[in-house]
Amino acid sequence: MITDTAFLRNPNYxxxxxxxxxxxxxxxxxxxxxxxxxxxxYLGAHGK
Structure with a gap:
């Protein structure tokens, strides 16, 4: 999961x-x- 903790960064979230x-x-x-x-x-280094 990728998150930028939007609820902490944007009070409008x-x-x-x-x-x-x-x-x-x-x-x-x-x-x-x-x-x-x-x-x-990453994919280049792992031959994907």
Whole structure:
């Protein structure tokens, strides 16, 4: 499981104010790219 503890990072999490405008899209992009980079490295090293 991959989590960024959203409930600690965004006070709007699961509230009526939890909208696209309250998300940190740059952070989401960076995390996604980091996970992608890890998977490429891991799978490449393990011959998948």
């Amino acid at each position: 699961h509230q009526s104010t939890d909208t696209l405008e309250t998300l940190d899209l740059e952070f989401i992009r960076d995390v996604t790219q980091g996970i992608g980079g890890f998977l490429e490295t």
